[in-house]
Amino acid sequence: MISVNGLHRRYGTTVALNGISFEMKRGEIYAFVGPNGAGKSTTMRILGTLEEPDHGTVTIDGMSLIEHPEYARKHIGYMPDSLPSHYDITVHDYIDFYARVYGIKAPQRQERVAAIEDFCNLAGIREKHLRALSKGMKQRVSLARALIHDPKFLLMDEPAAGLDPRARIELRELIRVLADQGKTILISSHILSELAEICSSTLIIEQGEILRSGALADIISQSASGDKQRLQTMQVRAIEPVEKLHHAIANLPNVDAIRVIGNWLEVDLEADDLIACDLLKTLMKELSIVEFHAKQAGLEEVFMNVTEGLVQ
Numbered sequence: 001m002i003s004v005n006g007l008h009r010r011y012g013t014t015v016a017l018n019g020i021s022f023e024m025k026r027g028e029i030y031a032f033v034g035p036n037g038a039g040k041s042t043t044m045r046i047l048g049t050l051e052e053p054d055h056g057t058v059t060i061d062g063m064s065l066i067e068h069p070e071y072a073r074k075h076i077g078y079m080p081d082s083l084p085s086h087y088d089i090t091v092h093d094y095i096d097f098y099a100r101v102y103g104i105k106a107p108q109r110q111e112r113v114a115a116i117e118d119f120c121n122l123a124g125i126r127e128k129h130l131r132a133l134s135k136g137m138k139q140r141v142s143l144a145r146a147l148i149h150d151p152k153f154l155l156m157d158e159p160a161a162g163l164d165p166r167a168r169i170e171l172r173e174l175i176r177v178l179a180d181q182g183k184t185i186l187i188s189s190h191i192l193s194e195l196a197e198i199c200s201s202t203l204i205i206e207q208g209e210i211l212r213s214g215a216l217a218d219i220i221s222q223s224a225s226g227d228k229q230r231l232q233t234m235q236v237r238a239i240e241p242v243e244k245l246h247h248a249i250a251n252l253p254n255v256d257a258i259r260v261i262g263n264w265l266e267v268d269l270e271a272d273d274l275i276a277c278d279l280l281k282t283l284m285k286e287l288s289i290v291e292f293h294a295k296q297a298g299l300e301e302v303f304m305n306v307t308e309g310l311v312q
Helices: 040-047 069-074 091-101 108-119 135-147 165-180 192-198 216-224 242-250 273-284 299-306
Strands: 002-011 014-024 029-033 055-060 076-079 153-157 184-188 201-206 209-215 231-238 255-261 264-270 289-294
Touching (some): 014 040, 014 201, 014 209, 029 040, 029 192, 040 153, 040 184, 076 135, 091 108, 091 135, 135 165, 165 192, 192 299, 201 299, 209 216, 209 299, 231 242, 231 273, 242 264
Parallel strands (some): 029 184, 029 201, 076 153, 153 184
Antiparallel strands (some): 002 014, 231 264
16 A cells, blocks of 8 residues: 655755665554654655655555655545644634545535544543643544544554553554554554554664564564574563572573562573473472463564664
8 A cells, every 4th residue: 555665865964764665555553663863753754745755756556645745645644743732722623624624525524523523532522622631632633633534544653652541542442443444554653562562563764774674473573583582581480489489590501591570580591492391390390380481572672682773
């Protein structure tokens, strides 16, 4: 659905994007992650038709976003990291205004606005002024504005920043529903644990170049099997106190490091299944082991392994 090829963007002597290419498919949720200054905002602005690249192409269903920006805008919804401060307008009037901007005529406009207000749970605050809203409410209004024209492609810049836990969960559920409806969603965020729970694919960018792209599960698997992965981490819990478990493991062979995590231990071993089996057999002779399993790598671990924190 979305194809980016050889995208370059330079600001003076600073190279923001250095020929990045990737594709995004219909109904997928993509995590867009990278250090500050990696090129995420520049990419988002180009995809949102807010600026043009120096070189390269972006197409939506085969139509050039750069050559036909008005066509592209009909199919793109952009949710910025903060809602503009329109102090003297109500939530309902704000959403209705953008429905008019996109050319939605009455009575379809009233139906569309009502449906979006219901979807984003805005019915109870539709007559409130924007200045009176909490951060979570403003994010829901911002999402409603991005969805009012029923776009195929949704850009979300730090959508969960500053939200309380309930608001984050509610937003996460809305995003899943949108993906189920067939929308392609690109989320730029620094909250990697949140992204890992909701995104099926990821794009990792640093110094204007895409370092990894594809299904999140595949990227995690590739990272875990890389040459640098000499160790595996086992998570161990016993009925006995964690101090006793720690003492039992401390002097065993092939143990590289031990970390106490609450009533758990994380044990770094050589990456060999037979070594892990031998450890479990040894522990079960002395202790009542309740849980023993390999710790799965996540997006945070992959991000730290892949990136170096460099900026242009």
